[in-house]
Amino acid sequence: MIKLAVKKHLLGACVLALAAAASPASAQPFPNKPVKLIVPYPAGAPVDNFARGLGEALTGLWGQPVIVDNRPGANEIIAASFVAKAPADGYTLLVGSDAAFTHNAFLYSKMPYDADKDLAPITRAVHFNMVLISRGDLKTPTLKDFVALMKKEGGKHSYGSAGSGGTTHQAIESLKQEAGFNMVHVPYKGIAPAIQDMLGGNIDAMVAGASAAIPHLPSGKVKILAIAGSKRAKALPDVPTFAESGYPNVMANLYLALAGPAGTPPAIANKITADVQKVLKSKDFLDRFVDPYGYEPIGDTPQQFEAFLKKDKDVSGKRIRALGIKLD
Incomplete structure (x- = not known):
């Protein structure tokens, strides 16, 4: 009887050990x-x-x-x-x-x-809160100047986006609608290729996160005309909001x-x-x-x-x- 009890105990211990070994990685803390x-x-x-x-x-x-x-x-x-x-x-x-x-x-x-x-x-x-970026050599120091130029000759100018229908596309479409001008849309597969084309002089404007423009500001090849949101960014104290510039309905975030x-x-x-x-x-x-x-x-x-x-x-x-x- 004692031998039988010992065998049962050992068998039970083996079953428990096998169950523990077979238990999934979910028993381990995430991530493993x-x-x-x-x-x-x-x-x-x-x-x-x-x-x-x-x-x-x-x-x-x-x-x-x-x-x-x-x-x-x-x-x-x-x-x-x-x-x-x-x-x-x-x-x-x-x-x-x-x-x-x-x-x-x-x-x-x-x-x-x-x-x-x-x-x-x-x-x-x-x-x-995204920003409106323009080519540095475009003679538009402010958003109002930019809008005035596009009202005169927007058909000659183009803007880039990170892709058709995305927020960067919608943002400039909302500015076009509010300000009443036209521009040619050039969609890209992301902002990185769009900013490269801007640096090469192939597009005139885009809306993107500020990190797309900041590294290029010292060279003067791009400039930031406005930022979305209710207040100016700490890192860009000289950049007015779209609302400050007279376009409060622009959705660029x-x-x-x-x-x-x-x-x-x-x-x-x-x-x-x-x-x-x-x-x-x-x-x-x-x-x-x-x-x-x-x-x-x-x-x-x-x-x-x-x-x-x-x-x-x-x-x-x-x-x-x-x-x-x-x-x-």
Whole structure:
């Protein structure tokens, strides 16, 4: 009987050991392997710059590599679709803007993903107040001068965007509508190639994050005429807002947010959010990747981000319909 009891005890211990060995990696703390940040724009763009800074900071917190994977094109659809089809384990995250989360549903009749059903909101990280950038040799020192020139000869001038239908496209369309002028639209696959074409003298203006222009200001090849938002940016105290310049209805802002595939476990989403919030409180991170460009840190919880999306969908739909932009 004693031998039988010992055998049963040993058998039970073996079963428990095998169960523990077979238990998935979910028993281990997140993350226990590299995490990918899927960025919808090319390397060197303002969104990419922020994502790389965030990845660097999260690598330090997590002790695991956080890798930026650039998948530009189609107004963030390529990147968002990739994330929507990835395993819902927190290791593949979208760093997207309002284009991926709300705008595309109004710009396209058919979509390869449904943002409401296929993506899990994690956190809105920052709010971008974008700037109007023009060629340095354009004789328009102020926004009013720029508008006056475009009213005279806008058909001879062009503006770039990060892609048709995106926020950088909508921003100048809203300025054109409010100020009453015309320009030729040249869409690019991201802001980085657009700014290069501006430096080469091929386009005259664009709206983008300030980080696209700031490195080139000392050379005089570009200048910043206005910034979105209710107040001037600390880093650009001499740049007036669109409202100050007489155009209060220009919509030239966006947010950057993290999302995972639908079904991402709430515990993992909350862990990511908590750590992004830590990063957004870091003076070093703010000094390098937020404050110099006039961005505003947010750090929503998943619940707050989801509630924001419901409201933003209504606002964005009305704005896009008013601008008359449709991409198919």
